[in-house]
Amino acid sequence: MRNSFFRALEEHAQPETVFITGDLGFGVLDNFIKKFPAQFINAGVAEQNMVGMAAGLALAGKKVFAYSIANFTTLRPLEQIRNDVAYHNLNVTIVSVGGGLAYGSLGVSHHATEDIAIMRAIPNMKVFAPGDTVEAYHITKKIITEISGPVYLRLGRAGEATIHSEESIKKIILGKGFPLIESSSKELALLSTGGMLETAVNVSAMLKEKGIESSVYSFHTIKPMNVEQVRGLFKEYKYVATLEEHSGTGGFSSAVLESLVGATGIRLENFIPFSLPSQFISKVGDQNYLRDVYGLSAQKIVEKLQNVQSKVKNNI
Amino acid sequence: MTALELAKRIRIHAVKMTAHGKSSHVGSVLSIADILAVLYNDILRVKPAQPDWKDRDRFILSKGHAGAGVYAVLAEKEFFPTEILNTHCQNGSSFSGHISHLGIPGVELSTGSLGHGLSVGVGLALAAKMDKKDYRTFVVMSDGECDEGSNWEAILFSSHHKLDNLIAIIDYNKIQSIAPVKDTIGLEPFADKFISFGWNVSTVDGHNIDDLKHTLSAVPLCKNKPSVIIANTIKGKGISFMENKVLWHYRSPQGEELERALKELETLHTK
Numbered sequence: 043m044r045n046s047f048f049r050a051l052e053e054h055a056q057p058e059t060v061f062i063t064g065d066l067g068f069g070v071l072d073n074f075i076k077k078f079p080a081q082f083i084n085a086g087v088a089e090q091n092m093v094g095m096a097a098g099l100a101l102a103g104k105k106v107f108a109y110s111i112a113n114f115t116t117l118r119p120l121e122q123i124r125n126d127v128a129y130h131n132l133n134v135t136i137v138s139v140g141g142g143l144a145y146g147s148l149g150v151s152h153h154a155t156e157d158i159a160i161m162r163a164i165p166n167m168k169v170f171a172p173g174d175t176v177e178a179y180h181i182t183k184k185i186i187t188e189i190s191g192p193v194y195l196r197l198g199r200a201g202e203a204t205i206h207s208e209e210s211i212k213k214i215i216l217g218k219g220f221p222l223i224e225s226s227s228k229e230l231a232l233l234s235t236g237g238m239l240e241t242a243v244n245v246s247a248m249l250k251e252k253g254i255e256s257s258v259y260s261f262h263t264i265k266p267m268n269v270e271q272v273r274g275l276f277k278e279y280k281y282v283a284t285l286e287e288h289s290g291t292g293g294f295s296s297a298v299l300e301s302l303v304g305a306t307g308i309r310l311e312n313f314i315p316f317s318l319p320s321q322f323i324s325k326v327g328d329q330n331y332l333r334d335v336y337g338l339s340a341q342k343i344v345e346k347l348q349n350v351q352s353k354v355k356n357n358i
Numbered sequence: 359m360t361a362l363e364l365a366k367r368i369r370i371h372a373v374k375m376t377a378h379g380k381s382s383h384v385g386s387v388l389s390i391a392d393i394l395a396v397l398y399n400d401i402l403r404v405k406p407a408q409p410d411w412k413d414r415d416r417f418i419l420s421k422g423h424a425g426a427g428v429y430a431v432l433a434e435k436e437f438f439p440t441e442i443l444n445t446h447c448q449n450g451s452s453f454s455g456h457i458s459h460l461g462i463p464g465v466e467l468s469t470g471s472l473g474h475g476l477s478v479g480v481g482l483a484l485a486a487k488m489d490k491k492d493y494r495t496f497v498v499m500s501d502g503e504c505d506e507g508s509n510w511e512a513i514l515f516s517s518h519h520k521l522d523n524l525i526a527i528i529d530y531n532k533i534q535s536i537a538p539v540k541d542t543i544g545l546e547p548f549a550d551k552f553i554s555f556g557w558n559v560s561t562v563d564g565h566n567i568d569d570l571k572h573t574l575s576a577v578p579l580c581k582n583k584p585s586v587i588i589a590n591t592i593k594g595k596g597i598s599f600m601e602n603k604v605l606w607h608y609r610s611p612q613g614e615e616l617e618r619a620l621k622e623l624e625t626l627h628t629k
Contacts, residue, residue, distance in 0.1 A: 080488060094477025098477065099484060100481070101478065101481065101482060104485055126474055129460075129468055130467070
């Protein structure tokens with residue numbers, strides 16, 4: 043995803059585009075720097091100044107990307123994001139790498155598990171969490187060329203799969219969950235955000251082997267949440283599950299639930315959120331290991347979904 | 359209007375606004391009244407009828423709690439009518455106690471949390487360099503605000519990038535929120551800190567109009583270096599019973615105090 047972000051930046055940067063890094067990106071910045079030396083700034087290990095400066099550049103007409111590892115570009119300069127960028131509704135995109143547990147073995151400081159909750163609470167802020175390399179490229183291009191105002195762009199790290207086909211790229215619409223797999227059965231919809239997309243697709247395939255049909259939607263846009271679409275999916279499907287590598291407090295599942303407030307004819311007992319517990323993960327491990335520990339591996343998700351389904355069936 | 363006359367008007371407006379709005383920080387406004395007057399009367403290239411003019415100099419009040427002073431000077435310079443100043447801190451007004459930009463022509467940046475303005479100023483100055491524009495960026499900061507670490511990030515960055523179009527003016531009234539600066543987190547040797555960070559430093563009497571005008575009239579003050587002007591000031595300047603009193607960081611002048619304050623200001627010389 044990180045590489046796709048940079049590829050989009052290199053291919054679509056405009057004269058007003060400015061990229062600032064908080065002293066991170068060894069080995070991935072070279073092409074951009076070579077192509078746009080005057081539009082690159084290394085702010086040093088100083089994220090508060092990085093974001094304040096990004097606001098100043100944007101006030102002067104620049105469209106700025108401020109980049110670092112997730113917590114360093116969100117939590118550290120949070121007030122600069124809120125007061126300087128968002129209140130002034132400026133063209134600044136806060137780009138985070140390592141969303142979720144991508145840096146699992148590095149410890150709690152590098153686990154970005156509250157960023158979606160915090161960023162989406164800020165007025166004027168749009169929140170995107172692309173699900174694969176294609177979405178990362180497409181969304182970055184859109185931010186450069188079309189979107190205005192503050193954006194939070196949550197990327198994974200590197201090595202994520204490419205899920206979309208060449209054909210489906212053209213159909214990606216920001217602000218709308220993309221139906222990657224549409225089953226004719228309306229048993230289960232898996233709504234995935236960010237890097238959980240590959241897992242969601244795997245879950246769908248594993249369930250199919252067990253005779254359970256499911257659809258997979260990639261919710262790359264968390265804010266603004268498409269309330270109408272979410273309500274529609276809850277009405278259409280018997281079960282709706284959300285998948286996010288983020289705390290269950292305030293993240294994607296919360297945003298989905300918020301969009302149901304006031305809706306009629308919705309059965310919340312068939313809503314199954316998959317997220318991280320609101321706790322510090324002090325036992326380290328790689329991303330796949332930690333996902334499994336916290337119930338976010340395809341295997342664990344399938345097990346839970348089967349359990350829920352059989353319990354409901356038995357009750358009936 | 360002379361800068362001296364403008365400074366007097368800023369002070370009178372500020373006292374009335376903080377009294378009417380029952381708001382704090384009149385002492386903080388009075389200490390920068392002369393700086394604001396010189397900037398807006400003699401230094402800043404701005405067009406009140408065209409506040410978004412692209413080549414304007416940028417002014418940022420980083421010590422946002424003294425917003426009443428900027429509102430007052432903008433009104434006097436006809437960015438908007440002076441009558442609006444009466445709404446300061448009133449229900450439904452845009453004129454918040456800490457400076458806000460929304461719906462207020464001439465205000466570049468909303469502040470209020472300390473340690474933000476300089477970094478934004480760095481961004482503006484950097485953009486001017488990128489675009490080969492000759493506008494300058496002025497940032498007025500407080501002394502207590504220099505406790506904020508974010509400023510020192512900005513100070514490091516701007517000398518490394520040789521931002522000689524950036525001018526920080528520090529209102530060194532030596533009193534911060536609840537006690538004197540020297541008893542809180544001392545800043546001395548203050549000028550030396552900036553020098554060692556690669557800045558050009560000037561020290562001025564922040565209430566001497568000629569001194570301020572002289573220092574600010576030749577920006578960049580030093581080629582290839584950002585400049586800081588350490589303005590020695592007096593908190594509450596111009597009203598005898600407010601001068602150098604931490605109380606007037608908070609207290610709003612009412613009744614007899616208000617009358618006395620306005621009477622004292624009326625007698626200030628303007629020549």
